[in-house]
Amino acid sequence: MLAEQGNGFPHRSRSCPSETKWKAAGLRCKRKNILAKCIYLPAPMTRRSPSSPGPAKIGKEASDSPHTSTAISGASPNDTHKRGHILSPLECRTPTEPGRIQSGGFFGPTNYSAVFVENSDNIGNDIQLSNDSDTLPLYDSLQAQNFLMLPSNEFRGSPRIALGVRILRQLPDEKTCNFLIQREFDPNCHAIRLGEVVLTMTRSLWSMWGKELQEPRNTEDLERISAHLCKNSETHFQEVEDYEPWIAATTGTNLRWEAVGLVFAAIAFSVVSYSERDAFFTTQSGPRRDRRHFALELKDCVQSCVTLSNYMDYINMLMVSLLLENLILTTILSGDASLLVWRQLGDLVSMSTALGLHRLSDEDGPVTFLSETKKRLFVLIFHIDKGASHLTGRPPALSYRYTRFRIPLDIDGTVLIQGKEAIEKAVQNLDSRGWNQEGRITSSTIPRARAMLCIISDEVLEISLGDPNDLKSDRILSLLDRLQQTYLSLPSVIRFSPSDAYSHSIADWVLWYRLMVHLSFLEQRLTLERLAHKIQILNGQSMIDCALEMLKLTNLIWVQRDRFAGHHHDYDWMLMCWGVPSSGVLCVEVLKQMKSPSASEGLKIPKSEIVQNLSLLIGFLEWIIPGAGNYALCKRMSQLSGEFAAGFGE
Known part of the structure; x- marks a missing residue:
C-alpha cells in the first residue's frame, strides 16, 4: 500500500510524470469514442x-x-477541435498541454524563501523550494x-x-x-x-x-x-x-x-x-x-x-498597456517566479522607457487625459518591477534614480474622459498634496499610494540587494522612519485599522484595498527589520511583531475569502509575497528560542499564537488549486510549514 500524503492522496512516483495520466485518460476516451470531449485535469485535487x-x-x-x-x-466544440491552438505550430495541440520548463535561476536575499535559506543552520538543510513552473504553455517558451x-x-x-x-x-x-x-x-x-x-x-x-x-x-x-x-x-x-x-x-x-x-x-x-x-x-x-x-x-x-x-x-501607449496586461496574465497562469515572467517584464520596461514614460513633462504642464493616464501606467509598471525584484531577490529593471517620477493626481478616471472643464474643476477641488477631499477611493487613489511606497521600496531594494558591507545603520533606521511617515501620510480612507476586519459598514472592495496597501507597507518594513536585526541595531522584537501582524492579515484574507471572491486568482501570489516570508521569520525565531532560550532572552515570542496562525497558513496554502501559477511553490511551503508546526507541538 502506498504511503499517503497529508491530504489523503498517495505519494506519486518521481518516475511517473503527469503526461502518463494524460495519455491514459486519452486512451479511455478513445475506446469510448468520446475523444473530442476529453478534458485533462492536471491534478487529482482539481475541482471537476x-x-x-x-x-x-x-x-x-x-x-x-x-x-x-x-x-x-x-x-x-467542433471548431475548437479543428482549429487547435492559436500559437501552436501543431493543430492538434491544446492550451492545457504542459511544457515543462525550469523556472529556476538566481534568487537573491529578498526572495520569498530567503529567510529559510539564511537560517539553514537552525532549521536544517531540507528547505529548498521548487522553482519549477507547473504547466507553462509550450508556445510561450519557444517564442512560436x-x-x-x-x-x-x-x-x-x-x-x-x-x-x-x-x-x-x-x-x-x-x-x-x-x-x-x-x-x-x-x-x-x-x-x-x-x-x-x-x-x-x-x-x-x-x-x-x-x-x-x-x-x-x-x-x-x-x-x-x-x-x-x-x-x-x-x-x-x-x-x-x-x-x-x-x-x-x-x-x-x-x-x-x-x-x-x-x-x-x-x-x-x-x-x-x-x-x-x-x-x-x-x-x-x-x-x-x-x-x-x-x-x-x-x-x-x-x-x-x-x-x-x-x-x-x-511604440505607443496602447502597446505598452497591452504588454502590461499580458505580463499580469502570465503571472496568474504561469507563476510569479517563472523566467517567462522575468523576460516579459524586461520587454515591458524596455518599451516603457523607449516611449519616455520614465521622463514625463514637468508638473506645471496642463492636466489632460493623456498626461494622467501615462502617469498611472508608469506607476503600475514601476510597482510591478519592484514587486518582482522583491519576490525573486534580483535587481530591479527600473531605478528611481534614473526616472523623473510623476505621481498621478487623485482624479477619477470617469472625470478624465469628460473633457478639459471637468478636469480643471477636479484639479481645483484637490488638496495641496493632490488628494481628493471627498474622502473616497477614486481610480487614482491606489496608484498614488503605490507610487509613494514604491519610491521607498526602490531604496529598500538598493540596500538589500547591494554589497552587505555597505549596510549602514543610520540608512536603515532612516528608511524605517520614512516608510512609517509615508504610510501615515496616506488618506485615512485607504489606511487599515484592526477594527476594519469585521466591520459591516465597510464595503468589501474598500477593505480589500486597505489590506493591500497595509500589507505592501508591512512587506517593506519586514525587509528593513530583518536587515536591522541582522546587523544588530535592533533586538528583533519589532521584527517579530511585524511578521506576526503580516501573517495574521494574510490569513484574514483567506478566512474572509467570500468577501473577496473576485480576487481568488491573486491568492497564490499573496502567499509568496506575504505569507511565506512572515511565517519564515516567525518559525526561525521560535526554533532559536527552543534550541537556546538564553539567546532569546528579553524577546516576547507568542509561541501559541504563532502556531495557531501557522496552522491557518497551512490551510490557506493547501486551499490553492492546482491550476494556480504558484501552486507548486504553495504545495512545497505547505509541507514545510506542516513540519515546523509539528515540531513546535512536541
Whole structure:
C-alpha cells in the first residue's frame, strides 16, 4: 500500500510524470469514442468542471450569467477541435498541454524563501523550494510567434492575416463578450485601470463587424477584418492629449490589434476572476467549460495581438498597456517566479522607457487625459518591477534614480474622459498634496499610494540587494522612519485599522484595498527589520511583531475569502509575497528560542499564537488549486510549514 500524503492522496512516483495520466485518460476516451470531449485535469485535487450540457442552476449564480439554458461560446466544440491552438505550430495541440520548463535561476536575499535559506543552520538543510513552473504553455517558451510569420497555405494571403483570423475565431459571442467585460469593469469592483477605454473599444468592435462576427463565422469575412486591423497597425498611432480625439484614433475604422488585444485581456481577467465551479462555465461549450482552458485560450489571443502589433516596431501607449496586461496574465497562469515572467517584464520596461514614460513633462504642464493616464501606467509598471525584484531577490529593471517620477493626481478616471472643464474643476477641488477631499477611493487613489511606497521600496531594494558591507545603520533606521511617515501620510480612507476586519459598514472592495496597501507597507518594513536585526541595531522584537501582524492579515484574507471572491486568482501570489516570508521569520525565531532560550532572552515570542496562525497558513496554502501559477511553490511551503508546526507541538 502506498504511503499517503497529508491530504489523503498517495505519494506519486518521481518516475511517473503527469503526461502518463494524460495519455491514459486519452486512451479511455478513445475506446469510448468520446475523444473530442476529453478534458485533462492536471491534478487529482482539481475541482471537476462540467463536461456535458445540463440543466441550468437555479438561484443567484445562474441568474448572474448571460445565458441560463443554452450553452453558447465564441467557438463551437467542433471548431475548437479543428482549429487547435492559436500559437501552436501543431493543430492538434491544446492550451492545457504542459511544457515543462525550469523556472529556476538566481534568487537573491529578498526572495520569498530567503529567510529559510539564511537560517539553514537552525532549521536544517531540507528547505529548498521548487522553482519549477507547473504547466507553462509550450508556445510561450519557444517564442512560436517567430515562425508563425512564415508563409502558409492554410489561408489565402499573408500569414499575419491568417494569425488574425485565428484570433478573431476565438472571440466569444457578443452577449458573452459584453457580459464578461462589463463584469470586469463593474464600478462595484472598482477597477483601477481605465475601464471606459476598453468598454468603448469593445462597443466599437461589435459595432463595426457585429454581422461578420456572428456564428458561424465565415473565413473570408474574418480575413477582411484581419487585413483591416493589420493595415491600421502598420501606421503610427498619433497620440493626442484629450480623450475624444484620442479614443477616435483607435476605434471605429481606426481599430488596431493593440485595441483588440486589450479587449481580449479584459475578457481573460474576467474569466480568471470566476471560481472554477461558477455557473457561468455551464453556459460555455467544449473545452471552454474548463476555466483554465478558457483563460489560456484568451491569453493566447493576447500574446498573438502583441505579435501582430509589434510587426512595424512602433511604440505607443496602447502597446505598452497591452504588454502590461499580458505580463499580469502570465503571472496568474504561469507563476510569479517563472523566467517567462522575468523576460516579459524586461520587454515591458524596455518599451516603457523607449516611449519616455520614465521622463514625463514637468508638473506645471496642463492636466489632460493623456498626461494622467501615462502617469498611472508608469506607476503600475514601476510597482510591478519592484514587486518582482522583491519576490525573486534580483535587481530591479527600473531605478528611481534614473526616472523623473510623476505621481498621478487623485482624479477619477470617469472625470478624465469628460473633457478639459471637468478636469480643471477636479484639479481645483484637490488638496495641496493632490488628494481628493471627498474622502473616497477614486481610480487614482491606489496608484498614488503605490507610487509613494514604491519610491521607498526602490531604496529598500538598493540596500538589500547591494554589497552587505555597505549596510549602514543610520540608512536603515532612516528608511524605517520614512516608510512609517509615508504610510501615515496616506488618506485615512485607504489606511487599515484592526477594527476594519469585521466591520459591516465597510464595503468589501474598500477593505480589500486597505489590506493591500497595509500589507505592501508591512512587506517593506519586514525587509528593513530583518536587515536591522541582522546587523544588530535592533533586538528583533519589532521584527517579530511585524511578521506576526503580516501573517495574521494574510490569513484574514483567506478566512474572509467570500468577501473577496473576485480576487481568488491573486491568492497564490499573496502567499509568496506575504505569507511565506512572515511565517519564515516567525518559525526561525521560535526554533532559536527552543534550541537556546538564553539567546532569546528579553524577546516576547507568542509561541501559541504563532502556531495557531501557522496552522491557518497551512490551510490557506493547501486551499490553492492546482491550476494556480504558484501552486507548486504553495504545495512545497505547505509541507514545510506542516513540519515546523509539528515540531513546535512536541
